Amino acid sequence: KAGVTQTPRYLIKTRGQQVTLSCSPISGHRSVSWYQQTPGQGLQFLFEYFSETQRNKGNFPGRFSGRQFSNSRSEMNVSTLELGDSALYLCASSWDRDTEAFFGQGTRLTVV
């Protein structure tokens, strides 16, 4: 079966702009989580959605938001981009709690 798909793979934005990243989970998976990966901070949890509801949230400013649709696809949005938002954004999906999380290949966002 197809893995977790993230689009786009690469993105370049200007400071102050906003961006939307997309994640299509594995078919049948209901949980989608988002992570930010940077060389300095490593992998940091952003938020998790389950059945269209945010179930957990990390320690990121309100500029970072997300949502999940009825087909479990998820989007994350970052508004008023800052240079420090440049990172690899990873999405992971799973069927439910206590089941393996599968990661996508990520979207590399560069803010200039």
Place this chain on the structure above:
Amino acid sequence: AQRVTQPEKLLSVFKGAPVELKCNYSYSGSPELFWYVQYSRQRLQLLLRHISRESIKGFTADLNKGETSFHLKKPFAQEEDSAMYYCALAHSGTYKYIFGTGTRLKVLA
């Protein structure tokens, strides 16, 4: 504070030698511990989790609550084990992972 520490950024061993990737954690409660691996140009994938107590690709990890450690071990390293390894903990029943900074394992021929 909840934290996962992987003290080694890089670990180089020769093929056939034993491997131990260290992971220590601080967490108040009962965490679930995981090891994730990322091979070159591949996505992050689960290697093993402490609750399953299984051996994957020859790797094992035992949760030591007294020492708050979850070290990853393999008795005989193979070249194909070269990869980035991340230790992670999760609040029980969630996917709110806290990742360590990772250890790059290089297995030399």
